Amino acid sequence: MKALCCALGALIAATAPALADPLALSLPQGAQQTDSRDTAATDYRMLTGAWNSEGGKSVLLAGTRHDTAWQLPGDATATLDLLNPLRDQISAAGYDILYSCATDACGGFDFRYALDLLPEPEMHVDLGDFRYLVARHGGEWLALTVSRSSQTGFVHLTTLSVGGPEIGNPDAPPRPAPKPGASDTPPAANPDLAQTLETEGHVALDDLAFESGDATLLAGDAASLQALAEYLSTHPEARIVLVGHTDATGALEANVALSEQRAQTVMGLLVSRYRVPAPRLSARGAGWLAPRASNATEAGRESNRRVEAVLLPD
Incomplete structure (x- = not known):
């Protein structure tokens, strides 16, 4: 090797x-x-x-x-x-x-x-x-x-x-990923994220940043993802849709595709790094159809480029 x-x-x-x-x-x-x-x-x-x-x-x-x-x-x-x-x-x-x-x-x-x-x-x-x-x-x-x-x-x-022969049945499926948390008792969820999810039904993951026009997530601590993983570990019945959003630059179809790719990136990170079970997550893209600020200014466009976690009903 x-x-x-x-x-x-x-x-x-x-x-x-x-x-x-x-x-x-x-x-x-x-x-x-x-x-x-x-x-x-x-x-x-x-x-x-x-x-x-x-x-x-x-x-x-x-x-x-x-x-x-x-x-x-x-x-x-x-x-x-x-x-x-x-x-x-x-x-x-x-x-x-x-x-x-x-x-x-x-x-x-x-x-x-x-x-x-x-x-x-x-x-x-x-x-x-x-x-x-x-x-x-x-x-x-x-x-x-x-x-x-x-x-x-x-x-x-x-x-x-x-060092020796392979172990077990070659046809066996992969073992399930461990649940979030380092022990049998999951850590407490971020109270602000949890409260926002439960009172408003969605929360923007504003500490996530992407390259312009790209679905690649830039490096960072992504504390919101840790908090979201903790919330899901303490609410075993909860399911989340990750919805990507863009600013109003460019055609709608391309922006919907880009926003969904960004949501998929976030979903992949939650599964691979934070061990959230994939069936509890899904990814969608809204493009620029749901702005939260005016697209007439750079500050507004930056605010509109985001991924939100949407809490689904039980």
């Missing part, structure tokens, strides 16, 4: 010399590593087939895990064009491609949220455009996920060096 991970470090510089065998991958010039994490002596359920009503085909592995994420700022490469060169290099290095899929063929929403990826904003997955493959070379396993926003390409690699 070290040969694989070290070789992937070269992805950030297309002009760097090829690394030693057995693997030397390269991404287009400008790719930047955004996060990297190692986990020793862990188990990991790797998806090896499409998601269906009974779950996803998978294999439970145990070993040393390494996760890395890269971004290609300003890149307009399609996800297929981004994946194919990496796939070819993986195959050439002796890895057997066990499974590969794209978006709906993978299982769409359910498949994506069964993937244990590094969180936003380091790794962004557009629910309408992502690709995945899993490969094996002896005791070395890897899962590669690629996606993109309107302005950025995203690549995520998980490798697992397995």
Whole structure:
């Protein structure tokens, strides 16, 4: 696995010399590593087939895990064009491609949220455009996920060096994600967010910020997401619709699509980082149909660019 991970470090510089065998991958010039994490002596359920009503085909592995994420700022490469060169290099290095899929063929929403990826904003997955493959070379396993926003390409690699045979039933579905909170007693929810949700039925997540014209969430503490996750952990019957809004710049259809993509980004972060069960959330886009300020001023337009959490009735 070290040969694989070290070789992937070269992805950030297309002009760097090829690394030693057995693997030397390269991404287009400008790719930047955004996060990297190692986990020793862990188990990991790797998806090896499409998601269906009974779950996803998978294999439970145990070993040393390494996760890395890269971004290609300003890149307009399609996800297929981004994946194919990496796939070819993986195959050439002796890895057997066990499974590969794209978006709906993978299982769409359910498949994506069964993937244990590094969180936003380091790794962004557009629910309408992502690709995945899993490969094996002896005791070395890897899962590669690629996606993109309107302005950025995203690549995520998980490798697992397995000391022994895989564990359990390869057809078993992934284990459910843990509930929010570090103990059996969930932390108390933010009282302001909870009160606003219950008295007004919705609350704006105003500490979230996006790149202009993009669904990529900018870095930040996102205290509102922590508070929303805590609220849901203390209200197990509650369900939330995340509604994206834009200012009135541009055509309505494009803004509705963009606002829904932003809501999906927030939903993905709640699921992957804060462990909110995906069935309790949904995402929609309103475009510029529900302004809360005048679009005649920059301050008003900025106020209108938001994602709101809407509390559904029981």
